[in-house]
Amino acid sequence: MSPTTGTRSRTDYSGGLSRVVRHPLFWPLVALAVLLLANTVHSPDFLAISVLDGHLFGAPIDILRNSAPLLLVALGMTLxxxxxxxxxxxxxxxxxxxxxxxxxxxxxxxxxxVSTVLVAMGIALLLCLFLGVWNGFLVSVVGIQPIIATLILMTAGRGIAMLITEGQITTVTSAPFKTLGSGFWLGLPVAALVALGVYALVAALTRRTALGMLVESVGINPSASRLAGVKARTIVWTVFALSGLFSGLAGLILASNVMAADANNAGLFIELDAILAVVIGGTSLQGGKFSLSGTLVGVFIITTLTLTVTIVGVSPLVTPLFKAVVVIAVTLLQSPVVREKLAARSRRRAARPEEVAA
Structure with a gap:
């Protein structure tokens, strides 16, 4: 092999590695792999999956089930x-x-x-859809800033929930309703199957139809989108409605998991975890391009990190600190400045053999 051929192969390898490192999902996947490895080192049987009564059990299954509510909320937040x-x-x-x-x-x-449970779930989802439509109305029609418009419902929403439950923790005994949060189907948790099914549906709608392109165009430049004939108001209204609907479904799963409605603590701070998952996944807070697969990885990172803190024996009160550290590390590695420095370093390494050959 000639020196030129060897230099070219090394350059191609370095260039390929650089492209892999620059991929938006590279560092989130690395962070998830590190968390799984750390848990495996601490507990060698962490990734073990067992079968009991035809159902799958184990830490990976727990991660799937516990990720379901956050994944649903994060999907709406991504859009x-x-x-x-x-x-x-x-x-x-x-x-x-x-x-x-x-x-x-x-x-x-x-x-x-079953009919009672279906009617109850239907009423709850319709109400949550209406709440999402209300947020979209305030943002797209009235023109209120999204952070202010949704802050109104964030402040009043738990008061509404308290009025509904009369300030009490409402508990029920209903096997059909319990199935949503704790049941299994084909060996897998029903909650995980529901969340992954919604994820697949949203991915198909946004990547196999024009919806994803319209959402991105509105996020990049709403004024230009309107001039191009895109109904930006309708798009904004739609994504807020979907966010309310998905959050309602997440609320049903959480309530079903504990068979209780606690207006004070149900879904507490889940909006922050959803935003963290979206940001970790590479979606920009400035709007435009979004990544549903990145959001999925971000959700798994948040859920795995929460489980890791529990397994290691650290107080749950410290969990937000660990989340902050992971978010800072991943977002720094995803920043354009850091990526450019890493790419420049790779180019310099690739150029050194050529200089020697010359």
Whole structure:
């Protein structure tokens, strides 16, 4: 092999490695792999999956199930952020969904009936959809800044949930409703299957139709989008409505998991975790391009980190600190300045063999 051929192969290898490092999902996947490795070192059977009564159990299954509510909220948040918006009301919407559904089931003469559960879930989802439409109306029609418009519902939402539950923690006993949060189907948690099904549907709608391009165009330049014939108001209204709907579904899963509606604590700070997951996944808070796959990885990072803190034995009160450290590390590695420096370093390394050969 000639020196020129060897230099070219090394250059191609360095260039390929540089492209891999610059991929938006590279560092989030590295962070997730590091968390899984750290857990495996601490507990060698961390990744082990067992079968009991036809159902799968183990830490990976727990991560899938626990990620379901956050994934649903983060999907809606991704679309909202892609349009240069933000939705701070998702936590309150989660609480309202649980309060409405469990209050209806508790007041029903037959709480264990499938029809009762379906009606309760339908009412809760319709109300949450309306709340999302209300946020979209304030933002797209009235012209209120998204952070202010959703802050209104964030402040009032838990009060609404408290009114629905009369200030009490509402509990029920209903096997059909419990299935949503704790049940299994084909060996997998129902909650995870629901969340992944919604993820697949949203991915198909945004990447196989024009919806994703329209959302990105509105986020990049709303004025230019309107001049190009895009109904920016309708797009913004739609993403806020979807955010409310997905948050309501997440609220049903959380309420079903504990079979109780706690207006004060249900979905508390989930809006912050959703924003963290979206940012870790590479979606810019300035709007425009978004990554659903990045959001999925970000959700897994947040959930795995929370489980890691529990396994290691650290107080849950310290969990936000660990989340902040991971977010800072991943976002720094994803920043354009750091990427350019890494790329420049790779180019210098690739150029050194050529200088020697010359």
């Amino acid at each position: 909202v952020i892609a349009t240069r918006g933000i939705d701070l009301s998702v936590g309150a919407t989660v609480a309202i969904a649980g309060a409405v559904s469990l209050s209806f089931i508790a007041s029903s003469p037959n709480p264990g009936a």
